[in-house]
Structure formats: structure tokens, C-alpha cells
Amino acid sequence: MMKSVSFTYALRSLFRHTRRTALSVLGIGIGCSMGILSASWMGGNTEMQIRAISESGGGHLKIVPTAWPETRQNTLRLQDPKEALQAARDLPDTRSVSVRASINAFLAFGNRSAGVEIMGVQPKEEKQCNRLLFRGEMQGRYLDSEDQGCVVIGQELSERLDVTLGDELYVTVAGKDEIRSAMLRIVGLLSVGSRDLESTFCHTTLQELERMTGYEDAGEISILLKDHKDIPKASAALRRSLKGENEVITWKEVNPGLAANVEGDTAFMRGMVSMIILIVSFGIASAQITAVLERKREFAVLTALGLKGRQLMSLILLEAFFVGLGGGLVASLLGGSAAHLLSTRGVDFSAMMGDEMGFADVLLDPHIYGAFGAWILLYAFGVSVLASLLASLYPAWLTTKINPTNALRTVQP
Numbered sequence: 001m002m003k004s005v006s007f008t009y010a011l012r013s014l015f016r017h018t019r020r021t022a023l024s025v026l027g028i029g030i031g032c033s034m035g036i037l038s039a040s041w042m043g044g045n046t047e048m049q050i051r052a053i054s055e056s057g058g059g060h061l062k063i064v065p066t067a068w069p070e071t072r073q074n075t076l077r078l079q080d081p082k083e084a085l086q087a088a089r090d091l092p093d094t095r096s097v098s099v100r101a102s103i104n105a106f107l108a109f110g111n112r113s114a115g116v117e118i119m120g121v122q123p124k125e126e127k128q129c130n131r132l133l134f135r136g137e138m139q140g141r142y143l144d145s146e147d148q149g150c151v152v153i154g155q156e157l158s159e160r161l162d163v164t165l166g167d168e169l170y171v172t173v174a175g176k177d178e179i180r181s182a183m184l185r186i187v188g189l190l191s192v193g194s195r196d197l198e199s200t201f202c203h204t205t206l207q208e209l210e211r212m213t214g215y216e217d218a219g220e221i222s223i224l225l226k227d228h229k230d231i232p233k234a235s236a237a238l239r240r241s242l243k244g245e246n247e248v249i250t251w252k253e254v255n256p257g258l259a260a261n262v263e264g265d266t267a268f269m270r271g272m273v274s275m276i277i278l279i280v281s282f283g284i285a286s287a288q289i290t291a292v293l294e295r296k297r298e299f300a301v302l303t304a305l306g307l308k309g310r311q312l313m314s315l316i317l318l319e320a321f322f323v324g325l326g327g328g329l330v331a332s333l334l335g336g337s338a339a340h341l342l343s344t345r346g347v348d349f350s351a352m353m354g355d356e357m358g359f360a361d362v363l364l365d366p367h368i369y370g371a372f373g374a375w376i377l378l379y380a381f382g383v384s385v386l387a388s389l390l391a392s393l394y395p396a397w398l399t400t401k402i403n404p405t406n407a408l409r410t411v412q413p
Contacts, residue, residue, distance in 0.1 A: 017291070024287050024323050024388075029330025031280030032384050035273045036335030036376055040342055042269035043371025048364075049262050050228045050251065055131035056362045058254040059098075059222030060231050061238060063088060066247045074102040074117065074219060075174075079244035081218045087241040091234050093226045096129040098122065101209055101219035106172040107153075107202070109161045116157065116202045118171070120209025123147075129224050131363050132201065136192035140165045143187070147205050152188035154198030165189065176214035184208075192363055200361070258362060277383060281391040288320065288395035316396035317389055324388030328381030335380060342370030 054060045063084045065076040078084055081099070088097045098121065105118045123143040127133050133142060142152055151169065158164065168183045190201055210216050225234055231250055238248045252259035346369040 020287060020291065021323065021326075024284055025326035025330060027283050027287075028280050028324065028327030028384050028388055029334060031276050031283075032327060032331035032380055032387075033335030033338065034276050035383060036331060036379055037338045037342065037370075038269055038273045038276070039379060040339035040370035040372060040376075041368070042266055042273075044342065044346075044369050045269075046262055046266055047228070047371065048368050049258065049265075052131070052362050052364050053255050053258055054224060054228065054251050055129065057100075057130060057132075057222065058251045058362075059129070060225045060228055060251055061088075061223040061235055062249050062254055063221040063223070063238070063242070063246050064249060065219070066245050068220075069247065069249055069253060074104065075176075075215060077101065077215055077217045077219055078221070078246055080246075081221070083244060084221055084242060084246050085218075087238060088221050088223050090241065091223065091225075091238060093230055093234070095224040095226050096125060097224075098125040098129045098222045099206065099218045099220075100126075100222060101206055101215065101217070103173050103209060103213050103215065105202070107157075107161060108170040108172070109163050109167060112161045114157060114160055114199075116153075116200060118151075118173070118202045118204055118209060120206040121203055122206055126203070129222065132190065132192050132197065135363065136190050138188050138190055140186070140188040143203060143205055145205065147187070148208060149182070149184055150187045150204065150208070151184035152190060152201075152203045153186060154201035155189050155191040156195045156198035157201065158186070158189050160199065171212065173213055175212070180212055180214070182212045194363060197361065197363060255362070277387050281387045284320075284323070284388055284391035285394060288316070288392050289398065292316070292395045292398050310400075312399040313396040316392055316399060320388045320392035320396075321385060324385030325381065327388060328384035331380035331384055332377055336376045339370055339372050339376055343372035344369075346370070 050060075063078065065078055067073070068076050085097070085099060088094070100119055100121050102117050102119045105116055107114050107116055121143070123145055127142060138152075139155075140152075143150060151171075153163075153169075161169070163169065163186060165186055165188070168185050171182045171184050173180050173182075184204060190198065192198060192201075204212075206218070223234075223238075225231065228251075235248055235250060242248065346367040348367050
């Protein structure tokens with residue numbers, strides 16, 4: 001019975017001061033809307049950066065020789081690569097698996113030369129997982145599995161060497177036992193919108209790299225998952241299945257600089273969202289304190305009628321709960337609409353980025369799309385109600401300190 005009376009009385013009190021209630025609801029709704037939009041941007045930006053890193057050759061997961069994380073030597077090769085490859089392919093929810101190896105090389109054409117890292121790949125698999133290939137523009141063609149003595153290089157590298165399709169490059173590499181050389185014919189020139197990436201792009205087949213260097217087998221196995229959120233589970237499963245002298249690393253260990261950038265952006269956005277909610281909470285607390293002071297006589301009468309201090313606190317918190325629900329509704333409508341717009345239209349940074357779409361061996365997206373989903377409703381109502389309740393704790397406690405006798409003696413204007 002008491003709960004029913006409190007419920008009715010709380011609603012009556014809110015509608016008795018409609019302007020104050022509406023401002024409180026609108027304030028917390030707008031604050032949470034800003035939080036939703038920031039969270040949507042944070043999720044979309046994080047998703048974009050992880051996707052760019054993993055699809056630019058880093059992979060979500062990599063199987064590498066045990067010593068590679070410390071030395072980063074590209075002459076290291078996997079132990080029992082067939083067993084490692086099978087373990088990678090057996091992972092559930094895998095999008096693609098690619099096998100690679102690389103070596104430092106010296107390219108020359110006439111009196112022009114350039115130092116690069118030649119990457120040996122399996123062409124069919126590489127085309128499925130490397131965004132430089134399925135987003136770039138290819139003059140000529142990419143590699144075929146049967147190619148011998150062929151290479152694909154970046155447009156910037158071709159301009160530096162002053163070569164074009166059909167030209168043959170003189171390649172010098174530090175082989176397994178001695179300095180070796182070979183001639184590679186250019187079959188493709190790749191343009192990706194990044195001069196840095198184009199100046200380092202140099203692909204040949206894995207078999208051709210083995211023939212040139214004498215280093216057999218793969219240097220790494222790169223794994224793309226359907227969802228980056230499955231990385232911890234997939235990494236643990238892969239480590240259990242591997243038996244050789246190999247190690248499983250994530251995209252964060254492959255590119256620690258960009259990983260730190262992602263974590264820094266996420267921490268900044270979370271701090272900003274927390275600051276927004278804190279400011280909104282202070283505003284609600286101020287409004288509630290004012291309301292409590294204005295209703296001292298009312299609370300004094302309720303106390304005289306037998307209400308306990310905890311019951312008065314429950315009454316204030318119940319009112320705050322209703323304000324939080326209203327704020328959650330406003331946040332769902334405003335913040336949800338803004339997040340949906342961000343997720344469908346995105347923000348185009350191509351004009352700001354200009355001709356340079358790459359950063360630290362990663363081909364970035366010119367658009368950032370926000371995250372959107374059912375989490376918005378949980379965020380809107382959860383944060384709104386929680387912030388409203390927390391902000392009302394001190395005003396609710398103040399009601400227990402009201403002296404009924406003094407309050408009833410106060411002359412109201």
C-alpha cells in the first residue's frame with residue numbers, strides 16, 4: 001500500500017512542477033545524447049582503425065617464429081608451417097588466412113636504385129585479405145600462382161626507379177648462404193593513394209622468393225577474423241593447438257604504435273563522456289537541492305503524518321527515477337537519431353587527408369562511420385537513470401535532516 005502511495009505521490013509531485021521537471025528531463029537527455037554520439041564515434045573510429053591495420057597486412061592474429069616479436073628479423077621462418085597453417089584454417093569465424101615471407105632487397109634499373117622489403121605471397125589468398133589490393137588501382141595485373149620471375153610494385157617506387165610495365169628489375173638480396181641476385185619483370189603497378197605505401201610496396205610469389213633467397217617455407221601466417229571482438233577467444237584457441245616453435249601475436253603487437261593511438265583515442269573519448277555525464281549530474285543535483293529546500297514544509301507535514309526518513313529518501317529517489325526514465329527517452333530519440341545518421345552517412349575526411357591516405361604502413365579509410373545498435377537504448381536509459389539517482393542521493397539525504405517544527409513555523413510568502 002505504501003509503495004503504491006509513494007508511486008502516485010512521486011508522479012503528482014513531478015507534474016506539479018512541470019517546468020522544472022521538463023528542464024531536468026531535457027538536461028539529462030541532452031547530456032546523455034552527447035554521450036551516445038561520442039560513444040558511437042568512439043566505436044566507429046576504433047573499428048575503422050583496427051580494420052585498417054588488420055587488412056593492410058597486420059591481420060587480427062599472426063603466427064610468427066618465437067624470436068620474431070623481439071628481433072623483427074624477416075629472415076626467420078616458421079617451424080612446421082603446415083601444422084601452423086592447418087591450425088589457423090581450423091579456427092571458427094575466420095575470414096581469410098594468408099601465408100607470407102619477406103626479405104630486404106636492393107632494386108636497380110639502369111643507374112637508379114632503391115632499397116625495399118620484398119614480400120613473397122600466395123596471390124589468391126593475398127587478394128582476399130590485403131586492402132591495398134582490393135581498394136587500390138592496378139595498372140597491368142596482380143600476380144598469379146604460376147608466375148615466375150614476376151613482381152608488382154607501387155606507383156611511387158616505379159617513378160623513383162623510372163620504370164614501367166614490362167621492365168626488368170635487377171634484384172640483389174642477402175640469401176641464406178650468400179648474396180644473390182635475380183631479374184624480376186614488372187607485371188603490375190599499384191596506386192593506393194599513399195606515396196609512403198606505394199614507395200615500399202613490392203610483391204612477388206612465395207615460391208619466387210624462396211628461389212631467390214634460399215630461405216624455405218613461410219615467415220608468417222596472417223589471420224583475418226570476421227569480427228575483431230573474437231580476437232581473445234581465437235588467440236587462446238590457436239595457442240592451444242600450436243605445438244611447434246611458433247608464437248601467436250595480435251594486431252596490437254604487430255603495430256604497437258597504432259595500437260597505442262587507438263587506446264589513447266578510446267581513453268580520451270571515455271573521459272570526455274564521463275565529464276559530460278558528471279556535469280549533467282551536478283545540474284540535476286542542484287535542481288533537486290532547490291526542490292527539497294522549496295518543499296521543506298511539505299516534507300515536514302509528511303514527517304508529522306508518520307513518514308520515516310528512509311521513506312522520504314525513497315520518495316525523492318523515486319522522483320529521480322522517473323526523471324531518469326524521461327531523460328532516457330529523450331536521449332534515445334536525440335542521441336539515437338544522431339548515432340544512426342553517423343552510422344549511415346559517416347564523416348568524410350578525404351578533403352582533410354588529401355592525397356595521403358596511408359599512415360605507418362596502414363591504408364586508412366577516408367570515411368568514419370559511427371557504431372549503432374541496441375546498446376544505444378541500454379546506454380540511454382541506464383546512464384540517465386543511474387546519473388539521476390546518484391545526483392539525487394544528497395538532496396534525498398537532506399530531507400532526513402529537516403526539522404518539522406522549524407519548517408512548519410516558517411512563513412511562506
